Amino acid sequence: MLKVRITSSVTQGRERVLSGRIHRVLEKGFIDLKKGDTISLHSNTTCNCPQVNRLDMDYLVAGHEDVRQSRLYLFSTNGVVEAWERAWVGKFRKWEKRLEAKRLGRNNNRKNRKRRRKGAVHGFRLWP
Secondary structure: OEEEEEEEEEEEOOEEEEEEEEEEEOOOOOOOOOOOOEEEEEEEOOOOOOOOOOOOEEEEEEOEEEOOOOEEEOOOOOOEEEEOOOHHHHHHHHHHHHHHHHHHOOOOOHHHHHHHHHOOOOOOOOOO
């Protein structure tokens, strides 16, 4: 997942190529991408692929990576191009924490947190 400023869109036959500069890498994939890199996003003009409405604007981009050709593809089934919102960074981090907790087997929902807060002084005597 990347924050990309799309600068140009070129159609070459059946292929549409969006070019832009990476402003932030939210999640690394198989292709080594860094902040400041120029990127090309390839899609097909005949499919119902994600569309870019305006150029020189920041977008959240996620798609298919072709490691052999070092290309990123935007397809209708697994491609996302949405106008950037700052709130997405916090939501994405929270989502990653939940996935990590689930992977480790922790149940970290609201009810458990409230229970922990109510009995926060477990095992301590306040009066001798």
